[in-house]
Amino acid sequence: MELTAVIVAVTTGEPRILTVDDGKALPSGPFELGHRSLQIGLRSWVERQTHHPLGYLEQLYTFADRDRVQQGGQGRAISISYLALTRENSGSGAHQPQWRGWYRYFPWEDWRSGTPSLIEGAVAPQLRAWTRAAADPAARSERKRRVELAFGFSGQRWNEDLVLQRYELLYEAGLIPEAGHRKAVEPVVPGQPMVHDHRRILATGIARLRAKIKYRPVFFELMPKSFTLLQLQRLVEALAGQRLHKQNFRRLIEQQRLVEETGEVCTDTGGRPAKLVRFRRDVMLEREIAGSKLPLSRSA
Amino acid sequence: MELTAVIVAVTTGEPRILTVDDGKALPSGPFELGHRSLQIGLRSWVERQTHHPLGYLEQLYTFADRDRVQQGGQGRAISISYLALTRENSGSGAHQPQWRGWYRYFPWEDWRSGTPSLIEGAVAPQLRAWTRAAADPAARSERKRRVELAFGFSGQRWNEDLVLQRYELLYEAGLIPEAGHRKAVEPVVPGQPMVHDHRRILATGIARLRAKIKYRPVFFELMPKSFTLLQLQRLVEALAGQRLHKQNFRRLIEQQRLVEETGEVCTDTGGRPAKLVRFRRDVMLEREIAGSKLPLSRSA
DNA sequence: GATGCATATACGCACAGTGAGTATAAGATA
DNA sequence: TATCTTATACTCACTGTGCGTATATGCATC
Numbered sequence: 001m002e003l004t005a006v007i008v009a010v011t012t013g014e015p016r017i018l019t020v021d022d023g024k025a026l027p028s029g030p031f032e033l034g035h036r037s038l039q040i041g042l043r044s045w046v047e048r049q050t051h052h053p054l055g056y057l058e059q060l061y062t063f064a065d066r067d068r069v070q071q072g073g074q075g076r077a078i079s080i081s082y083l084a085l086t087r088e089n090s091g092s093g094a095h096q097p098q099w100r101g102w103y104r105y106f107p108w109e110d111w112r113s114g115t116p117s118l119i120e121g122a123v124a125p126q127l128r129a130w131t132r133a134a135a136d137p138a139a140r141s142e143r144k145r146r147v148e149l150a151f152g153f154s155g156q157r158w159n160e161d162l163v164l165q166r167y168e169l170l171y172e173a174g175l176i177p178e179a180g181h182r183k184a185v186e187p188v189v190p191g192q193p194m195v196h197d198h199r200r201i202l203a204t205g206i207a208r209l210r211a212k213i214k215y216r217p218v219f220f221e222l223m224p225k226s227f228t229l230l231q232l233q234r235l236v237e238a239l240a241g242q243r244l245h246k247q248n249f250r251r252l253i254e255q256q257r258l259v260e261e262t263g264e265v266c267t268d269t270g271g272r273p274a275k276l277v278r279f280r281r282d283v284m285l286e287r288e289i290a291g292s293k294l295p296l297s298r299s300a
Numbered sequence: 301m302e303l304t305a306v307i308v309a310v311t312t313g314e315p316r317i318l319t320v321d322d323g324k325a326l327p328s329g330p331f332e333l334g335h336r337s338l339q340i341g342l343r344s345w346v347e348r349q350t351h352h353p354l355g356y357l358e359q360l361y362t363f364a365d366r367d368r369v370q371q372g373g374q375g376r377a378i379s380i381s382y383l384a385l386t387r388e389n390s391g392s393g394a395h396q397p398q399w400r401g402w403y404r405y406f407p408w409e410d411w412r413s414g415t416p417s418l419i420e421g422a423v424a425p426q427l428r429a430w431t432r433a434a435a436d437p438a439a440r441s442e443r444k445r446r447v448e449l450a451f452g453f454s455g456q457r458w459n460e461d462l463v464l465q466r467y468e469l470l471y472e473a474g475l476i477p478e479a480g481h482r483k484a485v486e487p488v489v490p491g492q493p494m495v496h497d498h499r500r501i502l503a504t505g506i507a508r509l510r511a512k513i514k515y516r517p518v519f520f521e522l523m524p525k526s527f528t529l530l531q532l533q534r535l536v537e538a539l540a541g542q543r544l545h546k547q548n549f550r551r552l553i554e555q556q557r558l559v560e561e562t563g564e565v566c567t568d569t570g571g572r573p574a575k576l577v578r579f580r581r582d583v584m585l586e587r588e589i590a591g592s593k594l595p596l597s598r599s600a
Numbered sequence: 601g602a603t604g605c606a607t608a609t610a611c612g613c614a615c616a617g618t619g620a621g622t623a624t625a626a627g628a629t630a
Numbered sequence: 631t632a633t634c635t636t637a638t639a640c641t642c643a644c645t646g647t648g649c650g651t652a653t654a655t656g657c658a659t660c
Contacts (some may be wrong), residue, residue, distance in 0.1 A: 001364070001378060037364075038364045059361060059362060061359060062359065062362040062380050064301070064337075064338050064380065078301060078378060078380075080362050080364065080378075228637090229637085229638095230636080230637080244595050245595045245618095245619070245620070246637090247620085247621085247638085247639085247640095248595030248618070248619065248620075249595045250637090250638075250639095251595075251618090252595055252618090255617095265627095267627075267628090269627090269635085269636060269637080270627090270628075270634090270635055270636060271626080271627065271628075271634075271635030271636025271637065272625065272626040272627050272628090272635075272636050272637045272638080273626075273627060273636085273637080274636075274637060274638095275637085275638090528608090529608085529609095530607080530608080545647095545648070545649070546608090547609085547610085547611095547648095547649080547650085548647065548648065548649075550608090550609075550610095551647085552646095552647090555646095565656095567656075567657090569606085569607060569608080569656090570605090570606055570607060570656090570657080571605075571606035571607025571608065571655080571656065571657075572606075572607050572608045572609080572654065572655040572656045572657090573607085573608080573655075573656060573657095574607075574608060574609095575608085575609090595618075595619075595620095
């Protein structure tokens with residue numbers, strides 16, 4: 001049994017993850033520690049690695065497929081993955097794990113400066129070729145539908161949450177080196193590979209985080225104690241891979257009363273100094289009871 | 301390694317789960333089947349049990365705590381739990397698993413006929429006593445806050461999604477028999493216990509399902525081929541444990557174009573016959589790209 | 601067969617949330 | 631001082647949603 005962790009921090013506007021083996025793997029290992037629960041063991045392990053208190057920890061998924069061969073060969077290898085949010089702290093030393101920007105692994109996921117050029121340059125044509133290569137018309141239209149849905153070709157908006165679906169489509173289409181397709185000259189989509197299914201686990205983590213920030217303000221775990229609203233916006237944009245509307249972002253944060261002013265200002269913003277704010281920890285919990293999208297009946 | 305499944309069906313307006321051991325346990329077992337993935341193995345196993353195709357299957361959570369002692373004593377016992385949606389089919393035979401209404405295990409979760417009486421009768425007073433029994437004022441106010449949040453005392457709306465939080469609070473307060481608190485005469489809250497942590501797994505499943513129906517129409521997996529809108533509403537109400545506003549529910553379903561008319565009507569409704577509708581499978585996939593709650597910037 | 605009952609279906613209205621734009625404030629810098 | 635840059639305030643339109651009223655259409659009953 002093995003744990004794998006997607007440990008996220010955002011530094012200088014870039015979302016990064018903690019990696020080992022020169023960026024080719026996520027930190028993982030057999031965590032047969034003496035702790036009462038996996039969660040607690042993982043938490044202390046991550047805190048030793050990052051020298052930062054771990055704000056948020058969440059289980060992602062458990063893989064236990066037969067392809068995952070266990071060392072020793074008896075039974076299935078089980079891999080439990082976690083998502084953790086923290087802040088980067090340059091742990092020195094040669095054998096320290098390293099922080100890497102996550103868009104290096106998924107360059108097609110960063111839409112902050114508009115549509116990434118590799119979408120039209122590499123992804124779209126190769127996915128279209130894969131679509132055409134389907135065996136029968138039914139499979140072809142099914143592929144077409146999935147591609148259009150996940151990548152927003154044909155007009156739909158790009159949905160930043162579908163990270164995993166997009167990765168799996170590319171994988172299925174043989175455009176991901178990890179798929180290990182036979183053809184030697186197989187063209188692949190840019191993006192650094194990882195060992196085993198680590199890039200898939202990372203995609204799961206990014207997708208989960210992107211979905212989560214919409215209904216729970218977990219992003220505060222990634223911020224310093226005090227910050228400006230623009231810094232917060234840049235962080236959310238970094239995670240979502242999308243530009244946000246500045247005025248509306250402020251309104252959202254303010255009307256939810258997520259922050260309070262510290263009284264100080266930050267003058268190194270270039271223009272008018274911005275007020276520094278801090279996160280109101282107490283609302284984190286209030287937010288929990290938020291809304292439902294069911295048409296509830298209060299009276300009857 | 302063990303799999304545990306929360307298998308849900310809704311019959312005659314009651315959400316039910318497949319149980320074994322006279323309702324005291326969820327179906328589970330060491331699934332060392334020859335299948336490629338756990339998912340596939342579990343799917344075929346459930347389909348054999350229910351004689352129905354399994355519409356929806358989702359991993360819930362993996363427990364691997366030290367308290368869970370493995371038979372044989374080596375290492376942790378790992379338990380992977382799944383949520384499955386299907387339709388009930390009375391499998392005959394004496395040793396067949398049995399369907400049980402899930403509110404038998406969580407009577408405080410059914411608000412369809414107003415606030416359950418056991419909330420004011422048993423839950424609230426005992427939770428208040430537990431709150432008062434905290435060691436210091438800080439712990440007391442923390443308990444108070446958590447209780448008010450989860451159970452909506454002090455004015456907030458009842459949030460039907462917080463099934464797990466409520467169960468864990470009651471557990472922590474010693475009001476759940478499974479907690480195995482020392483005191484022999486410990487008063488407990490009504491609700492049938494289960495073996496091990498099965499009731500906790502069930503709570504996880506209910507919570508996940510209640511959250512899911514808000515942004516993905518999974519409830520169609522639980523319906524027959526054709527149905528009336530009121531039947532669909534009753535099913536959603538059964539899952540959510542809440543009454544819904546009829547006109548708004550219809551509007552919601554219609555404007556999302558989730559169903560189409562079959563042309564037939566159902567006359568055994570009592571009053572004016574209702575049109576029969578069927579689910580439009582194709583929108584299931586469109587729905588995926590739905591909305592984001594981030595203040596996106598489309599132009600800039 | 602007229603009447604009432606029960607359910608289905610249609611429509612209207614108020615209000616909150618949200619996408620998007622314009623305008624003003626306040627510091628830095630040439 | 632003029633200009634640039636960023637911060638902050640305000641407006642407006644549109645949509646989603648909670649909730650109520652009105653109408654349609656079958657059935658049971660007298």
